[in-house]
Amino acid sequence: MINVYEKIAELIKNGTEFVFVIVVNAASATPGKKGFKMIVLKDGTFYGTVGGGTLEKDALEIAKELFKTKGTYYKKYVLKEGDPLSLGMVCGGEVELYFEYVGTKKQMVIFGAGHLGKAIYEVAKVSNEYEFLVVDERPEFANAENFPNATVFSGAGIYRKVTELPMREGAEVVILTPGGENDPYILKGLYNKNISYTYIGMIGSLNRRSKCFEKAVELGVSKEFLDKIFAPIGLEIGSETPFEIAIAILGEIIALKKGYIDKVLTERSAHERT
Secondary structure, eight states, rough: OOOOHHHHHHHHHHOOOEEEEEEEEEEEEEOOOOTOOOETTSSSSSEEEESOOOHHHHHHHHHHHHHHOSSSSEEEOOOOOTTTTTTSOOOSEEOOOOEEEEEOOEEEEEEOOOOHHHHHHHHHTTTTTTEEEEEEETTSSSSSSTTTTSEEEEEEEEGGOOSSSSSOOEEEEEOSSSSTTTTHHHHHHHHTTOOOEEEEOOOSSOOOHHHHHHHHHHHOOOOOHHHHHHSOOOOOOOOSHHHHHHHHHHHHHHHHHEEEEEHHHHHHHHHHHO
């Protein structure tokens, strides 16, 4: 039998959203007893039980809706024929269920732990929406002191080990490495990781981007993948300081997720032609 709490810990660790359902009260000869628990995933997969039958079927439908509203819900069932709240079950009694949507934080992956990487981390963490993965060859920059509560990877050759990093589906990736010589290998790792990304942005000039993409293609990265990368990174808002640039980058990510990206790309194209 599955341990519900172990499954919850696993889902949270893997960044998987779910709905938690628990029987908070049960009277008489109901199939679901007080304390029965069930976890429901977005695809309808479920673990545990709240009693089975029509009751559980209805609970699964409610859980499905909670993935849209992302909230909580309470429902009382009267399990006897003829009652307005009845599900038509003949076992009798009453059951009360509590539902709670449990979301997960988005993952932001920062390649380059210098001043700009630190600024993006500081600005983004204010939203309390992210878990951070910070990667840099320089341990004096990429460490727990500079990035508390982040998962940090550092050391020589780390940019050639991107496929080994614990990145999740939908990760938001910013590439801010000094010099840019490692960027093609980072892109190769992201490409070979074979997961979807919400955003990939890379700092640098148009010339740096051109050289990086040319090398990335030589390494086997598809042009279709490269076409989705935002480079140069960030909105054009006249930013100069690391924190201003961080805001420009996060603004671009928000614009993408909110559906304003066509406007962003149009403005960028006009800027690049000048």
